[in-house]
Amino acid sequence: MSVNADQVRHVAKLARIAMSDAEVEKMVPEFNNILKWVEQLGEVDTDGVEPLTAVIDNELRLRDDVVNDGDCRDDVLKNAPEAQHGFFAVPKVIE
């Protein structure tokens, strides 16, 4: 598997990362090197091996249905570039 410049641009767009053409060109061989490296895993015979879901042998812990968090609006909004009347305020996103 390998990628071309258009696929790199597409991935960058999905990740909301702006890239110049020069950066894209530089990224193409880097991506392909990584893919090639990962592809080596395909050489291992995994017939009959269950997919690994977690590296720690542990069970998912569940929480009781109790309200014990929230009510911290100032903290939540503290890092917002802009907040008004208790809301996050962002550039208008209506279509």
Add this chain to the structure above:
Amino acid sequence: MSEYRIKGETGEWEVVIGLEVHAQVVSNAKLFSGAATAFGAEPNTQVSLVDAAMPGMLPVPNKECIRQAVRTGLALDAVINRWSRFDRKNYFYADLPQGYQISQLYHPLVGPGEVEILLDDKDENSVKQIGIERIHVEQDAGKLMHDQHPTMSYVDLNRSGVALMEIVSRPDMRSPAEAGAYLRKLRSILRYVGSCDGNMEEGSMRADVNVSVRKPGDEFGTRTETKNVNSVRFVMAVIEHEARRQIELIEEGGKVAQETRLYDPDKNATRSLRSKEDAHDYRYFPDPDLLPLELTEDFIADCKASLPELPDDKRKRYEGVGVTPYNASVLTAEVETARWFDALLEAGAEPKQGANWVVAELFGALNRRSETLATTGISPQEAAELLKLVADGTLSGTLGKQVFEIMLETGDAPSKIVEERGLKQTSDTGAIDAEIDKILAANADKVAEYKSGKVQLFGFFVGQVMKAMAGKANPGVVNERLRAKLD
């Protein structure tokens, strides 16, 4: 019921419909955090650092949300997957602080099940099964407000992280009416189970509507998905509109594009959401913050034991004790009505009469007075008392209606009304005989006519006696005594 077909230029078309229903789970806290879920709080006051996606925060699933989804699955006769897993659905939007929604694509909590709908309320045999493909659990997004500021959108994350069940049907519906019946039935089941309040106006239940068209017998056509439709009526309107649009497009030589559309209720039209096309590359992968969800048999057994009697079982039980199929289906559609009727039966009302009375008299009166079972002062126990007074002859049918009206006005118990107003029907033959004698004496001419063969005058005498006794005489006794004296 005849099959639903749309007539186009090139012949008749069949509509194929599948629904994805997002139902907000009833819980105190959110799916992965301890923040509250209550509706209508001040903006961003029910947001934890997990919901705001602060770096390093870890999600921990709420057991109650899992329990409610499992109970819902059991109520839909669905497969409960003992092993399921959460995945990340990646996209950027201002209402999604994480940049991904935690959902379940590859291994949902609930597998195939089904919902039984009646195509005709009055016909027990008009049953159709609508397949459920899966139910998965996922996070809701925050809420955007666009009308508060000229150049800014406001974001409220109170809803961010609230648990949703996405209930995905198979493409088994073939008309707007079937889709409407399916949605109403599903909402009814959710409300019986108590896993979702089914309130479409507040957005706690909304549907994505998948529609395609084909010539009967052909393969499925290309479908479009109209997002976030928030009433049964709108869902039906979307289907009708979208089917016609697709048929026109195909007949003009065009092709239906597989795309997401939005419904505008004001224009009753759908429009394409092309700008979101890129966003459809969701790059799902297992959420590394969460281990697989494994359920024990005990947990599932407890969920099952906690289920109430469901609408179909209730309907069959009512029919089994003599309630007509139509009344049974009206009485079981809403859980509040069914609970009220159950209480009426428990208070001793005869089922068939009780059902007739609730559906005809009580609902008629409530409609007329713009009231509901929740707002009326009449309790099932008082209603049972009234029905009993009529059944045992203490009140005539007419007096029963009068007492009912007074109950609606005053909220008093029927026994109190009967006593205070002296409305009790009398079977006292002494009093009835005395009135009959007076009436016959005052109408000697009519008595003579009756005796000479004008038998239809009998009704006149009954009416006069009832009138003289202010409607309180037992009509059966009046009839009997009159016959004894006249014939």
